Amino acid sequence: MKELIERVKRLYPEPKIELDFKNPFELLVALILSARCTDTRTNTITKELFKKYPTPEALSRASIEEIDKLISSCSMHNTKSKHLKQLSEILHQKYNGEVPNSVDELVKLPGVGRKTANILVSMAYNIPAVGVDTHVARVAQRLGITKSKKSDEIEKDIMDKIPKDEWIRFYTGLILHGRRICKARKPKCDECPLNDICPKIGVK
Ligand code: SF4
Known part of the structure; x- marks a missing residue:
């Protein structure tokens, strides 16, 4: 060993991972989008998505249809657009626009499983x-x-x-x-x- x-x-x-991100929020969104979607495609999508909606507050104001349109080349985009809308609302309202750094908190968010939570805390917050x-x-x-x-x-x-x-x-x-x-x-x-x-x- x-x-x-x-x-x-x-x-x-x-x-390192092969998703592009500049902050924990961007990584969380990218991880959700990358389920059954290549990292290359996810990176193309998030580039446009974050230009338009750079924060949880901005994304929470978008409609599900607007989000869906931007992520439509991604598999399961219908479900993912709903999750992103709900998730950004929760981050904005409950966490003051921050992404929690605890796996237990993260897995309560829509579309976030244990794998996503562990990658998020380790890559965004350097928590083992x-x-x-x-x-x-x-x-x-x-x-x-x-x-x-x-x-x-x-x-x-x-x-x-x-x-x-x-x-x-x-x-x-x-x-x-x-x-x-x-x-x-x-x-x-x-x-x-x-x-x-x-x-x-x-x-x-
Ligand atoms: S490619 Fe995978 S299975 Fe083959 S030697 Fe390397 S680690 Fe082992």
């Missing part, structure tokens, strides 16, 4: 957390860090095995590794720098 942590650190030294998306789940299983397919259990397994001060760098590293090398259908094990220490569980 120590060797794995070191190698992931060397491969992906900067904890583990966001489990499809890449983290798959790569953690193949590397033998978890046997579970449930994201809350995978989150716990990673938190138990990785030191807290490495959580953010590690899970963001697994996201990038899953996207670039340990792909869902055809993992590129031949060119993977983790090959000699990876048990390749479930890889045929």
Whole structure:
């Protein structure tokens, strides 16, 4: 595990995700939009969306139809536009336009699950957390860090095995590794720098 942590650190030294954001509000909106939508498309959409509605207050004043029009190239845009409207109203009215930095508070917001909340607190506030998306789940299983397919259990397994001060760098590293090398259908094990220490569980 120590060797794995070191190698992931060397491969992906900067904890980063591929969504563009300038503040916690922008990251929250981008994360909601990115569900079943590529990061590239999400970044194109948010560029226009934030130009028009840069704050929770501004977005809360937009109609669902106006939001929907701007995000229509995104999958599930009907549901997402409703969530964004409700979410911005709550942020404006209850949180004075700020995004809470607590996972427990965040998961009460419309359209926000545990994965989104963990990514938000870690990337926007630098609070140690583990966001489990499809890449983290798959790569953690193949590397033998978890046997579970449930994201809350995978989150716990990673938190138990990785030191807290490495959580953010590690899970963001697994996201990038899953996207670039340990792909869902055809993992590129031949060119993977983790090959000699990876048990390749479930890889045929
Ligand atoms: S060796 Fe293969 S299965 Fe293991 S992390 Fe690399 S690409 Fe994924």
